[in-house]
Amino acid sequence: MKVNPLTYAEVSRPMYVLEEARLRENLRLISEVSKEADVEIILAFKAYALWRTFPIFREYIKATTASSLFEARLGFEEFGAPTHTFSPGYTDYEIDGIARCSSHLVFNSLTQFERYHNRVKQQNNRLSIGLRVNPEYSEVETLIYNPCAPGTRFGISSDSLPETLPEDVDGFHVHCHCESGSDVFERTLAHIEEKFSTWFPQLKWINFGGGHLMTRKDYDVPRLIGVLRDFRKRYPWLKVILEPGSAFAWQTGPLVAQVVDIVENHGIKTAILNVSFTCHMPDCLEMPYHPVVRNATLVDEEGNAKGENVYRLGANSCLSGDWMGSWSFDHALQIGENIVFEDMLHYTTVKTNMFNGISHPSIALLHQDNHLELLREYTYEDYRERMD
Secondary structure (H helix, E strand, O other), X not given: OEOOOOOOOOOOOOEEEEEHHHHHHHHHHHHHHHHHHOOEEOEEOOOOOOHHHHHHHOOOOOOEEEOOHHHHHHHHHHHOOOEEEEEOOOOOOOHHHHHHHEEEEEEOOHHHHHHHHHHHHHHOOOOEEEEEEOOOOOOOOOHHHOOOOOOOOOOEOHHHOOOOOOOOEEEEEOOOOOOEXXXXXXXXXXXXXXXXXXXXXXXXXXXXXXXXXXXXXOOOHHHHHHHHHHHHHHOOOOEXXXXXXXXXXXXXXXXXXXXEEEEEEOOEEEEEEOOOHHHHOOHHHHOOOOOOEOOEEEEEOOOXXXXXXXXXXXXXXXXXXOEEEEEEEOOOOOOOOEEEEOOOOOOOOOOOOOHHHXXXXXXXXXXXXXXXXXXXXXXXXXXXXXXX
């Protein structure tokens, strides 16, 4: 089926649509940064894991990063390469499988390192071991996404590291960004060096984690390249790794939904949709943030605005708070018409759930010739088997 990506009028059921042209644009930029800065940039599954699209990714990158056994298997079996793996807590019943699927394995604490470092090497003698460190500095304002907040469970502080690292520690992993700019990385890097450069001569690599949103339009890419080049000049023996997730899938496609009813209460009109914010766009409630709706303007975040063509956007779940704001349209909404939520590929498809047994949106790939390929449809059996 050929579709018009401006309207998606041909789509009549809920659907996430990944647009190949936009994805390749992001991949080309990321590949250029990797080459210009002489660093490795890999895909973080926690933001994007649509494995049917991995053949496209393999044209531009060589590796992925995982945070669990299932993600590690996805990278090893579907992407076709061992993963860079970090977890805040490995378990006896999964650690062996993780080690076999990984090229790099990062421990969150010295106690986890002591418990498992010999065991993982027995499973995979090519494994490179690292430690996650905490620079105790982050400019992430939303607390739920700040890995360096006081009391955090992530990473080892500099005052807890031994002067001489264990012999089989090859690298440090540092993550303290969330959709951040290169200026934030530059300031954060100063803190990382101040806290941890003493140990750099003992290392082979350093991973600066994710949150580097280099594909955002206002991101200063030359500044990022410059900062990374300067770091490489200071520490030429260190291989540098970045593992963004959002940057790969940023603005690569929408969630297309439909209006199924319009209700009114106390003068407030709500367009009931066949998708759910809590099920299909969970970050909207968790972050929280208001998504961009094509051809509509947000006029009231609290959802109390009234007007001729002003509507709350309400979901089809039984959760009372499953709605978003008040939106102004240039026409009266009609039952059956499409509502297009922009930028719904990263941190959505990986976080969706089947609360209420609501029909789950399909996933499709819009090829560069506007041919729509259906990658996945969800059925009652998917819901039933999760409840077994």
